[in-house]
Amino acid sequence: MKLYIDTHSKILTIALLNNETLIIKKNIDCDNKLSTLTINSIKKTLEEINVNKKDIKEIIVVNGPGSFTGIRIGVTIAKTWAFSLNIKIKAVDFLYLSALSVDSSNKKIVSVKDPKGYYLGYFNEDNIKLEDYVYIKEKDLESYLNTHEGQFYNEIENIDFLKLIKNIDKIKNVTAHEVNPLYIKKIEVENGKRS
């Protein structure tokens, strides 16, 4: 059984999947309480469907982009889990998951919104990434869309787990130590300013 953890926004998503189906999925509105709720919610979800935590053989964690603190919570739990029980782990980003979740005969522009702008991913119809992910300010969205042909998807809320299951082998397994957040956005000190 695989445990899916997504903490990139204030909606915590926990899901359990096996090789064919989605067993359970929970969306929990955490509203800045991700830290107090994540482990408790995982525990409750597993208890509800009578699954022993030792039956989890793989972790799939969304490593971003989104709230820096949020993704660090999910990533830290996931990598600690995978390392300490020596199970498999995959990190997947939400832009790829968004692209997987929408069918289009055209190119796709998928997004994760934050208070000031958008993280954007540009994919072809077969969900192959065409450009490196970028972060742009809200006011620059229009010019981005003018220079990128394709369908724009404003933040997908629910990803298609069956598509994820179908494509899961395309996401490579890594070691727990290698799982790290995908920030995309540079922090101020890296731009030469003191934050």
Add this chain to the structure above:
Amino acid sequence: MKDIFILGIESSCDETSMAIIKNGKECVSLTIATQMEIHAKYGGVVPEVASRMHTESITLVLEETLKKANMKIQDLDAIAVTYAPGLVGSLLIGIECAKTLSYLFDIPLIKVNHIAGHIYANNLTNPINYPSLALIVSGGHSDLVIMKKDYDFQVLGKTLDDAIGEAYDKVARVLGLNYPGGPNVEKLAKKGKNFYNLPIPLLDDDSYNFSFSGLKSSVINLVNNYKMKNIKINKSDLACSFQTVAIKSIIKKVELALKNYNLKNLIVAGGVSANSFLREELNNLVKKYDVNLSVPDIIYCTDNAAMIGAAAYPLFLKKEFSDFSLNPQSRLEIF
């Protein structure tokens, strides 16, 4: 009684550290991944950078700590983690790791205050005898406290303004020294003499409080005045003068407390307890009053997880366990 092994986790600032502590006093293994070089580039700790580094190194530090102790997580009796005070984003990484381990292995979770950690670091060197006078000197603290038993703190005095470590860091900046400022001021002071006349804080005050902002300001004013008059400053002498006055003002209050309360045990805690001039002066003082002095080994003076494992032990015995809703708190004080 069965030996108790506690995993301590500390990530409140710029060190990711874990340790395994046996019976609250023996350090079986300790790992400290320091970020000092990275923050030195920016002239101080950048919170977002610190959080990122903790996330990168957390499982590596865990692996190393278990390997050095030749132990498995199953062998542990408790997971202890710093939850306050500190940088929230940094604390969070240690806390999430601790909660995950506690949940997966059904091992009790113990929340530890960082300052309690500094105090209990003493147990790793010399077991604390009660009653004890505790002097806490760090970047955020300058306190005098009486401890009659474990986790019993009677505050005699605090700093009225800056903490001693903070004053060191600010003086370091004025003298153009690199981060970390405090240890660099001390290094420079060793080469100088007490030449400049700086005001002694709270000279005629008979409380147990401290004050360092006036002293700090006089250093800044002195540097500015000399600059204006184009007189060259001997930085080593100024560092030495500052350090002499700052430390002597601490010694004065410690002496007052030892005398008035007739205490025979003195423990020192916090990053500034690594300062060798402070150690020297305290040694002289305790000889005079026949007091037992305990200062942690240098490695346990600065931020480390061994002290968290040590501080968790009395809480383990009292079964003071936390649940998974544990949250970091940036400013929560223990006294």
